[in-house]
Amino acid sequence: MSAVVVGVVFLVAAVGAFYTATVDDGVAAEQAQGPTVDPFTASIENAQQRLREVPGDYTTWAQLGTAYVEQARVTADPTYYDKADGALRESLTLRPEGNDAALTGQGALANARHDFAAAAELATQALAVNEYNSTAWGVLTDARTQLGDYAGATEALGRMLELKPGLASFTRASYDAELHGDLAGARSALEQALETTQGGAGEAFCRTYLGALAFSTGDLDEAAAQYTAGLEAAPGDPALLLGLARVDAARGDVDAAVEGFRTVVNAQPLPEHLVEFGAYLESQGRAEEAEQQFALVDTVRALFAANGASDDLTTALFAADHGDPAEALAAAQAEFDRRQNIDSHDALAWALHAAGRDTEALPHAQQATALGGASALFLYHRGVIEAALGQGDQARATLVSALDANPYFSPLHAPRAEALLESLGGRP
Structure with a gap:
């Protein structure tokens, strides 16, 4: 979500x-x-x-x-x-x-x-x-x-909903609604899915995404409540622990966030988990520890590639954020050639921006945020590109939209969004 x-989550489409x-x-x-x-x-x-x-x-x-x-x-x-x-x-x-x-x-x-x-x-x-x-x-x-x-x-x-209304179809309905900006509908569908469960893995799954939905709107208390309730049903569930780590990071509880992220990467060393933990450490000025996480990414990615799985999206975003525009562009273009969805549009836009090609990047950033349920991260990327093109007023509006949607969307980029907004004159 x-x-x-x-x-994107590496194993779940x-x-x-x-x-x-x-x-x-x-x-x-x-x-x-x-x-x-x-x-x-x-x-x-x-x-x-x-x-x-x-x-x-x-x-x-x-x-x-x-x-x-x-x-x-x-x-x-x-x-x-x-x-x-x-x-x-x-x-x-x-x-x-x-x-x-x-x-x-x-x-x-x-x-x-x-x-x-x-x-x-x-x-x-x-x-x-x-x-x-x-x-x-x-x-x-x-x-x-x-x-x-x-x-x-x-x-x-x-x-699918006609044939079998239940956990699998309701959770998909929630995601579909969220993509189109219908957050109330997304929440309602997850609540219907939750009603079909009897604790355990099913409840944990529903509460993971109820928490994620709350977090995506900046509602930390509701997100924490959902994650905590999920852990009562499935103690130690990595997805729920990841959600709580994000909440702790947003609340400024560094020790709890680091412990949570570390537990998650030990349980599920997926590339995106390692990158996220590293990015959080980086945001705290702990560059050496961040590099330790980043150093594992290529090893894990190679293991997945050897078993027929690819993740050029994470590669593109990571490379664009860490000063390797050539790798970012190659990975983003490879992903875009396979599928043209909002995620690949965003990754290609951000890679083009990293390469200094903002005029080409902007249409992709606009496509990434056109569906209705644009994420704060996608809006931030678009705002940065607009600012680079000298579109100050539009960039300010886009950055405000990103921060209003979720002021905690990224421990690295949310502060950068605030700083860029101020440099452009602050909120309109």
């Missing part, structure tokens, strides 16, 4: 990508056995046991592959991608025709690897087999969102 300060049919089964097992049971591990173990007994069960092979995709997200271990790929291929080997479950799983895997065009194609193939497959509609929703086909994503989401 828009509370994420740097890049969209907020609604969390749940699939297989994972719902795991959550059901968790709720039956108690909150100490990891639903993803439960799904995997149940599938593996079934396949030891019935190795030709193509449906269970598909479920196992999908569970591996989710386990990769939870553990930040990309080696699960190859396991997922193998299980899904086995399912299709056993049942090459009419196997919408395996095609849907492959679509989810493609989304996780950021191959969104392939994900859309696989979801479409699955729906050609079974147009009532709500999970396939969800995969298609995610892929279209990331490809910048927002109207198509809303259409696919509507079909």
